[in-house]
Amino acid sequence: MFDDNATLKPMNMIEAIRDAHDVMMERDEKVVVFGEDVGYFGGVFRCTAGLQEKYGRSRVFDAPISENGIVGAAIGMAAYGLRPCVEVQFADYVYPAYDQITQEAARIRFRSKGQFTCPLTIRMPTGGGIFGGMTHSQSPEALFTHVTGLKTVIPATPYDAKGLLISAIEDEDPVIFLEPKRLYNGPFDGHHDRPVTPWSKHDAGKVPEGYYNIPLGKARTVREGNDLTILAYGTMVFVAEAAIEETGIDAEIIDLRSLLPLDLDAIQQSVEKTGRCVVLHEATRTSGFGAELMSLVQETCFYHLEAPVARVTGWDTPYPHAQEWEYFPGPKRVSEALTKVMEAA
Amino acid sequence: MSENNNDYAPLQIHVPEPPFRPGDAPDFSNFDVPVAGATPRPPIDASREDLEPYSEQVIRVLDDDGKAQGEWVPNLSDEEIDAGMRAMMRTRAFDERMMKAQRQGKTSFYMQCTGEEAIATAQQRALREGDMHFPTYRQQGLLFAQDWPVSKMMNQIFSNIEDELEGLQLPVLYSFRDAGFFTVSGNLATQYIQAVGWAMASAIAGDTKIASAWIGDGATAEGDFHAGLNFASVYKAPCILNVVDNRWAISTYHDIARSGMSTFAERAYGYGLAALRVDGNDWLAAYAASEWAAERARRGHGATLIEWVTYRAGAHSTSDDPTKYRPKEEATIWPLGDPIERLKQHLIVKGLWSEERHVQAEAQYADEMREEMEKAEANGTLHEYDRPRPSPKAMFEYVYADMPEHLRRQRQEMGV
Numbered sequence: 001m002f003d004d005n006a007t008l009k010p011m012n013m014i015e016a017i018r019d020a021h022d023v024m025m026e027r028d029e030k031v032v033v034f035g036e037d038v039g040y041f042g043g044v045f046r047c048t049a050g051l052q053e054k055y056g057r058s059r060v061f062d063a064p065i066s067e068n069g070i071v072g073a074a075i076g077m078a079a080y081g082l083r084p085c086v087e088v089q090f091a092d093y094v095y096p097a098y099d100q101i102t103q104e105a106a107r108i109r110f111r112s113k114g115q116f117t118c119p120l121t122i123r124m125p126t127g128g129g130i131f132g133g134m135t136h137s138q139s140p141e142a143l144f145t146h147v148t149g150l151k152t153v154i155p156a157t158p159y160d161a162k163g164l165l166i167s168a169i170e171d172e173d174p175v176i177f178l179e180p181k182r183l184y185n186g187p188f189d190g191h192h193d194r195p196v197t198p199w200s201k202h203d204a205g206k207v208p209e210g211y212y213n214i215p216l217g218k219a220r221t222v223r224e225g226n227d228l229t230i231l232a233y234g235t236m237v238f239v240a241e242a243a244i245e246e247t248g249i250d251a252e253i254i255d256l257r258s259l260l261p262l263d264l265d266a267i268q269q270s271v272e273k274t275g276r277c278v279v280l281h282e283a284t285r286t287s288g289f290g291a292e293l294m295s296l297v298q299e300t301c302f303y304h305l306e307a308p309v310a311r312v313t314g315w316d317t318p319y320p321h322a323q324e325w326e327y328f329p330g331p332k333r334v335s336e337a338l339t340k341v342m343e344a345a
Numbered sequence: 346m347s348e349n350n351n352d353y354a355p356l357q358i359h360v361p362e363p364p365f366r367p368g369d370a371p372d373f374s375n376f377d378v379p380v381a382g383a384t385p386r387p388p389i390d391a392s393r394e395d396l397e398p399y400s401e402q403v404i405r406v407l408d409d410d411g412k413a414q415g416e417w418v419p420n421l422s423d424e425e426i427d428a429g430m431r432a433m434m435r436t437r438a439f440d441e442r443m444m445k446a447q448r449q450g451k452t453s454f455y456m457q458c459t460g461e462e463a464i465a466t467a468q469q470r471a472l473r474e475g476d477m478h479f480p481t482y483r484q485q486g487l488l489f490a491q492d493w494p495v496s497k498m499m500n501q502i503f504s505n506i507e508d509e510l511e512g513l514q515l516p517v518l519y520s521f522r523d524a525g526f527f528t529v530s531g532n533l534a535t536q537y538i539q540a541v542g543w544a545m546a547s548a549i550a551g552d553t554k555i556a557s558a559w560i561g562d563g564a565t566a567e568g569d570f571h572a573g574l575n576f577a578s579v580y581k582a583p584c585i586l587n588v589v590d591n592r593w594a595i596s597t598y599h600d601i602a603r604s605g606m607s608t609f610a611e612r613a614y615g616y617g618l619a620a621l622r623v624d625g626n627d628w629l630a631a632y633a634a635s636e637w638a639a640e641r642a643r644r645g646h647g648a649t650l651i652e653w654v655t656y657r658a659g660a661h662s663t664s665d666d667p668t669k670y671r672p673k674e675e676a677t678i679w680p681l682g683d684p685i686e687r688l689k690q691h692l693i694v695k696g697l698w699s700e701e702r703h704v705q706a707e708a709q710y711a712d713e714m715r716e717e718m719e720k721a722e723a724n725g726t727l728h729e730y731d732r733p734r735p736s737p738k739a740m741f742e743y744v745y746a747d748m749p750e751h752l753r754r755q756r757q758e759m760g761v
């Protein structure tokens with residue numbers, strides 16, 4: 001997807017996201033960026049740092065603390081013909097915008113038969129692992145995948161973050177872009193008591209300079225294996241890696257990257273090969289995206305399955321503060337599920 | 346982008362900027378410092394028309410020499426003012442101690458209210474038992490003004506075994522029902538309309554209680570703020586609608602929340618509500634305005650929005666570095682001064698206080714907070730895993746009144 005001669009640069013996920021903005025703002029003057037604290041300061045996670053200085057206040061600016069205002073205004077701009085890429089400071093704060101996202105952005109094309117469209121990207125940090133308590137840790141992806149008309153994307157590496165964000169900005173329809181905040185500075189496998197590895201020590205932390213894209217709807221095989229298929233996204237990709245290392249199970253890990261559109265072919269091929277499947281997410285269990293994945297696996301791979309499909313998820317409670325690691329579905333819980341699925345008939 | 350074949354000049358987007366950024370020399374010489382005592386105190390049933398000027402002019406009692414001036418001088422005993430001073434000083438000592446505790450890794454997060462202590466500590470004095478505050482994370486002063494046990498706050502901040510919320514909620518998002526302190530939400534502005542609803546309930550029930558809603562300048566941009574103003578006006582809800590304009594919302598200047606063209610108090614006027622603008626660093630004015638609004642609400646004349654003119658002297662939180670977006674000196678040259686210094690000056694003028702006594706009091710409260718912290722630490726701190734901690738059971742227990750079967754199973758799966 002990119003020029004093979006492009007120079008690789010070490011980037012953490014924040015820098016990769018910033019670079020995607022930079023590349024797109026440079027290429028397309030219709031791209032505008034705004035949100036709470038994103039202008040002068042460059043965002044509380046610094047994902048837009050330097051952009052206002054480079055592209056000016058009329059393309060990069062601070063917004064009032066009004067998520068429905070941010071998204072509603074962005075829809076108006078998209079309808080005009082701009083390509084807004086807006087930030088919601090934490091996914092936990094997207095709810096005031098839910099009406100604008102689900103009833104408006106998602107249906108502008110449908111209800112006007114394409115007279116009006118909504119090429120809009122809504123970025124937001126998601127997931128736990130930073131002691132953010134119940135209002136800085138949520139994983140609301142299923143609230144968006146349940147709404148037709150939206151695309152929902154979640155990268156797990158700097159390389160994917162840049163390529164997917166570029167595709168999101170170029171997309172003709174609204175894209176929810178979830179950024180696993182615990183992965184901003186380095187991969188995290190759930191072992192909170194171990195030193196943090198920075199992205200500079202990871203292959204996926206080497207990011208091509210300039211333009212490249214990763215198409216929405218294509219999963220990435222993180223590791224090939226024969227015993228079992230793990231379907232994961234975001235932080236759970238690294239938890240899965242830790243769990244297979246600890247159990248020695250020869251699992252295939254698929255990082256979905258894009259939940260909608262979903263790479264059903266990749267899922268089907270892998271599960272048909274391994275005959276077993278475990279689904280992972282940080283979000284609460286009931287009606288979570290895992291339920292959709294399990295249904296699809298059951299629908300498409302039933303005659304290949306050798307064991308019931310299992311899932312490891314966050315508990316069905318708000319994300320607690322002190323009990324962060326009891327809540328977070330870490331390697332121990334994932335390992336137990338893998339072992340159980342391997343032991344089943 | 347489009348061809349303009351007409352004689353209009355191309356439009357330009359207007360994006361407000363603060364007057365000063367890092368590297369600039371801040372200068373408040375254009376700031377209209379209110380004259381102490383210049384504003385008359387209207388009757389509590391004054392009409393909206395009579396109150397119109399109050400959404401612009403700023404009420405101030407303490408003058409530059411520390412003397413109390415004009416009709417808004419509250420009727421308070423020396424002891425009551427002294428208690429206000431103590432509450433502000435203890436709030437500050439607590440904040441200093443907890444900022445350090447966070448830096449020492451004893452918790453994840455802390456938020457100070459430095460420079461804004463007068464507002465909450467004074468308003469608490471003007472309310473009655475049974476009234477309910479719907480605070481933000483920056484109204485710890487409400488608790489200090491009622492001598493609420495420091496241990497309860499510290500244990501919550503450390504998420505330890507004595508934390509009454511059992512570690513479930515983020516530090517400083519307290520919930521103290523018995524203190525008239527509603528559970529603080531992390532989602533901005535939601536409490537504002539809830540406070541109005543609580544006040545409506547008091548009226549529906551034929552009670553005499555009032556509610557007090559709190560919000561920062563930045564969060565007034567949320568829809569819940571506007572819903573709150575409208576409901577309060579439509580139903581004449583017995584409540585106080587506080588807007589603490591400390592000029593900053595993290596890195597965002599208050600002109601992004603409301604444009605530089607109008608005040609927050611004028612917003613209320615547009616909704617048909619009474620509104621006052623008050624020097625928030627003047628403890629006497631803060632008490633007087635709160636008492637006026639409380640009385641107006643309790644006598645059935647409806648809600649008052651109070652815009653508190655103040656300055657966030659510290660960082661937004663322990664995660665923030667304000668030198669990245671505003672000049673360091675801004676806080677020190679803020680023309681309304683520091684609320685503790687100003688009340689100190691007043692108490693000295695009245696012969697009730699002295700510089701020595703002040704230094705002594707500072708040391709006494711610093712000691713108190715150090716000792717309290719030692720006690721709280723003995724109950725554990727957030728990242729100590731080798732000591733008793735709040736149980737993971739707690740997270741299943743408080744989701745519903747009766748635990749549904751699926752949660753019971755999940756709890757068993759977790760093995761607790």
Ligand SMILES: Cc1ncc(C[n+]2csc(CCOP(=O)(O)OP(=O)(O)O)c2C)c(N)n1
Pocket residue numbers: 036065089093481483531532533560561562563564565589591593594595657661
């Ligand atoms: C709905 C929502 N959006 C965004 C945030 C993130 N956030 C937390 S505090 C804050 C700034 C609030 O500023 P202001 O209302 O002025 O209050 P202050 O912090 O100055 O007291 C922001 C943007 C949030 N907590 N909730």
Ligand SMILES: [Mg+2]
Pocket residue numbers: 561562563589590591592593594595657
């Ligand atoms: Mg503020």
